[in-house]
Amino acid sequence: MIKAEKLRARYPDTWPTNYKLGMWIWVFHRVTGLFILGYLLFHLIEVMLSHFGPDIFDKFFGWGYTWWMQSLDLLLMAVLLFHSMNGLRVILFDLGIGIRKHKIVFASVMLLGLATYCFLANDILPYVIGRELF
Amino acid sequence: MNGKDLNRVVPRPTSRQGMLGWLLQRLSATIIFAIGVTHIVVIHYTTPGEPITFAESIQRLENPLFVVLWLLLLGVALYHVLYGVRNIIVDFVTVANKRTLTQALFGIGIVIFGAGVFFLVPLVIGKPLFSN
Numbered sequence: 001m002i003k004a005e006k007l008r009a010r011y012p013d014t015w016p017t018n019y020k021l022g023m024w025i026w027v028f029h030r031v032t033g034l035f036i037l038g039y040l041l042f043h044l045i046e047v048m049l050s051h052f053g054p055d056i057f058d059k060f061f062g063w064g065y066t067w068w069m070q071s072l073d074l075l076l077m078a079v080l081l082f083h084s085m086n087g088l089r090v091i092l093f094d095l096g097i098g099i100r101k102h103k104i105v106f107a108s109v110m111l112l113g114l115a116t117y118c119f120l121a122n123d124i125l126p127y128v129i130g131r132e133l134f
Numbered sequence: 135m136n137g138k139d140l141n142r143v144v145p146r147p148t149s150r151q152g153m154l155g156w157l158l159q160r161l162s163a164t165i166i167f168a169i170g171v172t173h174i175v176v177i178h179y180t181t182p183g184e185p186i187t188f189a190e191s192i193q194r195l196e197n198p199l200f201v202v203l204w205l206l207l208l209g210v211a212l213y214h215v216l217y218g219v220r221n222i223i224v225d226f227v228t229v230a231n232k233r234t235l236t237q238a239l240f241g242i243g244i245v246i247f248g249a250g251v252f253f254l255v256p257l258v259i260g261k262p263l264f265s266n
Contacts, residue, residue, distance in 0.1 A: 037215045047254060047257070
């Protein structure tokens with residue numbers, strides 16, 4: 001069996017423990033993209049329920065404000081915000097903005113995403129924990 | 135250096151070089167962001183705290199603007215998502231014929247878009263398609 005250290009020496013650029021910040025962001029951008037693809041298909045199936053009539057449609061969407069559906073919404077919002085804010089960073093780089101200060105740009109867009117997430121979580125969390133936040 | 139030579143140095147954005155795809159990926163992202171935010175605000179922030187209902191949905195979709203917007207969102211999102219999938223495949227697998235891969239993903243996109251249109255029909259006409 002080939003030892004991990006040998007593999008690491010042979011493939012230094014693609015070995016995960018050698019990844020720097022930009023590489024991890026690249027990985028997470030793709031992982032979150034695939035997650036969003038899964039959600040898009042799930043969302044289409046939700047809409048498909050309209051073919052089974054108002055009763056089944058309303059029963060399913062009636063679960064929308066249960067704690068577990070709202071927990072999934074929290075996860076979805078985190079994924080969507082990471083993907084969109086990092087996408088904003090990618091577009092900024094393509095326009096030549098902030099390439100030399102990429103860590104600061106990344107921190108800035110993530111802070112913007114975090115602020116939006118706090119705003120959304122303020123609406124969602126009461127349904128998850130079953131009471132008003134403050 | 136005349137114009138012809140310059141073209142050799144600075145490639146024109148054609149689909150063969152992937153520049154068109156690159157540009158469309160950025161454009162589609164911007165469109166998805168704009169319509170996506172509208173989608174969330176219209177559906178979740180007009181009646182906060184109340185679950186989505188069939189009656190409310192058909193009432194909203196009486197306005198053709200929303201039908202067009204939601205279908206545009208689906209189409210553009212599918213383009214963006216499947217182009218992303220293509221990028222991931224091309225990165226990890228040596229694809230002998232990229233054109234076939236693109237055509238296959240395009241076909242999948244058309245099928246999913248068709249399904250999406252079909253799924254939305256009851257909410258637009260106001261009743262299930264196959265009810266008695």
